[in-house]
Amino acid sequence: MATALSSMMLHTPVSSKCANYMPAGVAYSRSSCGSKAFPTHISIASKNLKGASPSSALGFFCGEDYTLLEGHGKPSLPRKVNSNQSSPKGQVRAAAYNIAVLGAAGGIGQPLSLLLKMSPLVASLNLYDIANVKGVAADLSHCNTPAQVSAFTGFAELPDSLKNVDLIIIPAGVPRKPGMTRDDLFKINAGIVRTLVEAAAEHAPNAWINIISNPVNSTVPIAAEVLKQKGVYNPRKLFGVTTLDVVRANTFVAQKKNLRLIDVDVPVLGGHAGITILPLLSKTRPAVEFSPEEIEELTVRIQNGGTEVVEAKAGAGSATLSMAYAAARFAESCIRALDGDESVYECSFVQSEVTELPFFASRVKLCKEGVEAFINADLNGLTDYEQTALEALKPELKASIEKGINFVKQSLPVAA
Ligand SMILES: NC(=O)C1=CN([C@@H]2O[C@H](COP(=O)(O)OP(=O)(O)OC[C@H]3O[C@@H](n4cnc5c(N)ncnc54)[C@H](O)[C@@H]3O)[C@@H](O)[C@H]2O)C=CC1
């Protein structure tokens, strides 16, 4: 694979705060950690991953507030690389992790599976869908990258798709059409997510779960409730994927302020629908001045990024390619954390302690066991605009969370 890919050179954004997705055995280079985001360019698969692990943001959080979850010490400096990340000089580390994509034949599922197939850390890729997944798997399996691709079609094959997986990614469900809100998808997608998470609880109770299916503000609480009913809920391993909001914020800010894309990082908090999406432009790295008009325009565009794509696709679905990119970045961060990288930070919608809401998207530090710490510092020193937006989003987000929880509580209990 190194030979096949080593001639490629990507200029991919790498932020110091949130580790960005790197495809395919990429070698990361970073100047240092500290108070600035440092650009890097990436030469693919030409170095081992010991030197290649992105050092994301540790320096950013020195002296910042964060809440550690039980059993974890403060992140240490300088960043440690675990011995299990070593590999002989010049070799790419062996693939080690097993991933299931549920909804793999869809608009997001296909490009996401391709990006995951490019990761040298993925040993097996189980593609599950209710239809059309055999061809996708056959197609993908011809790529000469290590991941073994297998197809699983229909509910009867769902259990096998989940055996021995470390990470389950769920993009199954219907997408929006123009005029719809994400909440309009609840009726169909709530049941899909419930069924898939029930199976995950039974056949892969220790796996990390990344939920993409909308409305994320409700589907993540649904997943949590199902896992609780099954007695296997570990809040540290359940994630709503909100990475696309960060990806959009970074892109739009870089365009607006004429910055290099690879330098920009904007934390996006709250939830994943309309006004619940809260980009913290005041926390943009590198520090940027925005006029009140720019703040309003950028905030609204980031909040409506999904609708922008839905309208442009005019009935043919919602964001798929940018979402696949964002989901692959988030999955790669999860795998790196599982692999012992001690400096992985991402924004995600998780069970949370940073506000009074039981679920909230914020930056979190990931470790082998899942969420290690919440980066509370992002909520300190908000501008009046951000503080007002934060208070305004809470009732809507609370209602969406409760809708998800009640959906499971009011359903018949799932069989143990
Ligand atoms: N979290 C985020 O930022 C984003 C979330 N989304 C959401 O992702 C979801 C998927 O979007 P697309 O891939 O564009 O839709 P799509 O319709 O192209 O693909 C969905 C796939 O799910 C499959 N599926 C349906 N029911 C299933 C079940 N019970 N088990 C397994 N697979 C099942 C379908 O056969 C299809 O292949 C939507 O709910 C969309 O709103 C989309 C973009 C961004």
Ligand SMILES: O=C([O-])CC(=O)C(=O)O
């Ligand atoms: O807008 C949608 O329906 C899909 C989505 O979540 C996004 O693109 O952010």
